[in-house]
């Protein structure tokens with residue numbers, strides 16, 4: 478893909494197009510503000526979408542992330558969004574007031590429309606991808622009963638867990654990509670702020686996190702972050718909890734079975750991948766058209782991401798496209814997906830309790 482949008486389509490889809498020589502750092506600079514939003518209490522989703530082999534895993538994780546034993550010390554030009562976001566997140570948390578949020582992480586892959594918990598341990602203590610289900614709670618939030626959520630206190634801990642999860646992720650060589658990911662990877666970071674009640678039993682608002690980001694706003698008072706009602710608030714006991722969710726998603730690649738030459742099991746995987754990506758496009762389409770019904774439950778992927786792509790959440794889609802002429806059909810298909818994501822910016826989710834506007838953005842990324 479050329480450095481500048483080459484067609485009205487590309488120009489209208491993308492907020493920003495990154496050329497082949499653009500650094501990981503430059504891409505992350507545009508992602509970074511969403512971490513501030515997360516710390517302000519918004520649910521946030523950052524996902525990479527594109528055809529197989531176009532650079533999604535590179536963008537989200539970095540090169541050979543499955544081989545990297547954790548977050549290396551010092552600067553690393555090749556780091557992808559997940560290690561960079563993790564590091565930035567904990568930097569911001571370290572600048573928070575004394576009542577800082579606690580962070581938990583869960584890591585799942587969605588393989589053939591089944592959710593596997595990549596942090597779950599068997600009785601022997603070995604990590605094994607255990608199958609889970611996603612449900613919608615009475616409050617309208619998504620939940621995965623039994624999902625392993627591990628408390629993390631540093632970026633290194635979190636990235637080490639991601640590394641461990643990647644060891645279990647399904648991969649399969651295809652004609653297009655020798656190390657093709659056959660599943661969607663979803664890393665979920667949940668921040669919890671607990672605000673204790675005072676001696677009268679009166680409950681305070683959750684501790685403002687804005688000090689972290691210097692925005693001067695709190696979880697429930699920020700004029701720049703008005704739509705905070707949808708945050709699940711747990712009034713159990715004497716403390717009040719507010720949670721915000723960040724989902725970092727490395728999608729499996731869209732794929733033309735003819736081009737990738739897959740057969741048998743891999744062909745079945747391709748079919749599930751393409752169906753779930755179509756379901757994601759349908760959800761974005763429904764959001765952009767402000768339809769009353771958003772078909773989140775048509776696939777496990779969209780059901781799992783419901784809290785961070787619908788309602789008042791902030792979604793950032795990075796489209797990875799191939800610079801090769803022979804991939805132009807896939808590139809156009811990716812731009813079509815991006816256009817839906819972009820249009821959803823002004824849409825509303827029908828099932829969310831708040832009618833506040835959905836805020837979404839789309840960033841185009843050309844892979845090298």
Ligand SMILES: Nc1ncnc2c1ncn2[C@@H]1O[C@H](COP(=O)(O)OP(=O)(O)OP(=O)(O)O)[C@@H](O)[C@H]1O
Pocket residue numbers: 527528529530531532533534535536539540541654656657658659728729730731797844845
């Ligand atoms: N910007 C880049 N600079 C250098 N190498 C890159 C870049 N983007 C991708 N690559 C390399 O191209 C190859 C394919 O990239 P990657 O694994 O990220 O593709 P993918 O879109 O995740 O593929 P799949 O959907 O099949 O899993 C990898 O070897 C990766 O390191």
